[in-house]
Amino acid sequence: MFSLNQRFFNRTLGAMLGLGFAAGFSDARAYEDWPQFRGVNASSVSNDSKLPVEFGGESKSNIAWQTKLPGRSVGGAIVVGDQVITTSSSGMDQRRLHLISLNQQDGSIRWQQELVARGRPFCHPTSANAAPTPASDGKNVYAFYSSNDLACVDLEGNLVWYRSLSTDFPKAGNDVGMSSSPLVVDGVCIVQVECQGDSFAAGLSCEDGSILWKRERPKQANWASPVAIQNPAKENMVVMQSRENLVALDPKSGKELWVVDMPCSTIPSAMAVDGRLLVPASGITALDLSSVGASPSKLWDNNKLSANACSPLVVGSRIYTISRTVLACADIYSGELKWQARLTDAKSIWSSPVVANNLLYIFTEEGKCLVVRLGDEKGEVVATNDMGESVLGSPAISGNAMYVRGISSLWKIAEK
């Protein structure tokens, strides 16, 4: 069985070679996959990509296309091959669940799938039933919704399997809205459904949706997403945050591999880099992943690296966090704060930012995109772009293009 990373490496390589032959290597990176929330390895970074600094506004400069979509979404889009795939929820109480594929090239709709929510569709007016970002293993797409409806479709939009986890577990739900994104690893689709009722995490077979394992979770609302990491033996693990602790599970069995007693954040999600797990807690706590089997020990923590909504990201040896409208930078080896910058053009930021070519793209609820040039000593806002549409989902990057899911449309941003 391929791991997710292997499969995507192979897909990407194949796509690069195929496109290279077809296009004379003019744009060999055009169809790189961004298969899940925050992309490959949940890094949020595609540093070889070159994106425009300025875009949007009245002139719609460097907007390759914008496609209006039904309903609303606060989740991000993913990229699989030449498809950009996103979810929406529409209609009365946002009960209609959409999964939509658009052609990367021109933004035309390639296929749509639509189901009806069988769980509770209610959420805060800021949010949407379509809140989690879908995930793909390169073969199928797994779309999860706040109502705990989980659908698997193939890359032509055909329904492969479907589960209503709120029918299986009727007290699962949260009327503020859920938003934890699904994770696909080792042939298992993993979801975190954490609320005051039936609170659990589960692993479902990617083949047929059977529930392979289910674990009770703390009965508290949690919007953070599960994260795949590897131990030094290159075995996959899944880490899950809660207010009580951080646990690592075997993705195939759900068996607990280790647990660290530390209260974690319940909105931003952790990320792993260079043998370290960087966990949003009271600030950021860095854990050492270098030993096999043992619970990781703490390397450092820094409460000045608070992340209230956006997940952190790392570029080189620097970690970046956003607390409301303050961007902070620290060293990933020591935790030492390097600089902070107030983002004066932003009011409300929910979208986890992304980085391309050392530029940090921060989308706001007010419909702006701040572009920050990242430096060792400071961050400099080099552009504030007006999108004219609220953005709460994290963007996807593929090649030299960025795909941004606004509340009611999808944008392709690329140099014209």
Added chain:
Amino acid sequence: MILREELRWKELAARPFRACFAMLITGMATFALASQTRAETGDELIQKLRTVEANDKSNQMSAKVAKQIRAQKDVKLLSVLKAMNGATPLGRNWLLGVANSIYQQSGASQTAELKAFLADTTQNDEARYTVFHWLSQNDEAIRKSMLASMREDPSQELRYLAVKDAIDAKPSTPELESLLQAARHPEQVTGIIESLKEAGVAVDQAKHFGFLMDWKLIGPFDHVGTANFDKVFPVEADAIAQSEKAEYDGKNGKVSWISKSTENVQGELDLAEVFSNEKGCIVYALAEFDSPTETEAELRLGCINGNKAWINGKLIMSNEVYHTSMQIDQYVERVALKAGKNRILLKLCQNEQKEQWAQRFAFQLRVSDFTGKAILAKGR
């Protein structure tokens, strides 16, 4: 010798039976094999999807059937849509998934049949809504023209869209009054009443929704550590048995029933105010609903705290959830109303969260038909 002879006779006697048995087994096996090898028709496969239940086995069956359907060419779009009538909720989603795939391959050529399906209000509501979406998604004029006749549609989803379209068109005051009768969704009803108010037309909002305004309350009872959601306090047992006493031991001493009415237009009764912001407590609320007729109805509760509800002694709701949200029609359950007086008992549980946003202790309740239209108590 005799024994051997007996055995031989028995063996001879058994031969015809064995032969028959062998033939029977062979026949059954052949039949089973034939059944297995005969490809199921599209209609047979569709029927299987109608019955999907919430378990792994049923889900695995559905995944196989959906795959078989994809491989078939004779599955008709209209057959799939019609099969949604009477299907389980999960089955309807499977069928919808199949229908979407077929529509995207060949549905555009079936416009006339789809229009007829949409017009047939005996078909499944969810299927009709999907067909409406297909037929109208690329043509705003068609969409508006179809919605204009759907304000009273039995599909609540279509009715919602039709009313929304009419509201968006900035209707006149008489049109708003007409829309108020058509609207069912609480947001739309509230918005229309607000617009009418601005136009100088007063509407009794609480009556329009059918909120129950008069309650008997008793409490607080102990709920420290959110420990007693499932504890049956004596008052609870007595109220279910319709033999409640005047006084009970409460959390802070003796407590007795008090009458409390709300004048809130959304029927909200503020228990935090009545019980002096008590935390870690339970309050019981009792109301009588004098139904004009014996009928099936819906009890619609909005509550930001943990809650249980009984009607005529029968438990119908149990929601151990605190401070996630409160909205009209948050929890909806079907109930059987008897003609005359029906007793509605609520158990309302407040936890001990300290955050500012976790201080509310309130509920609202109404009785409606299956579309959400108020059923008013006799004399109201």
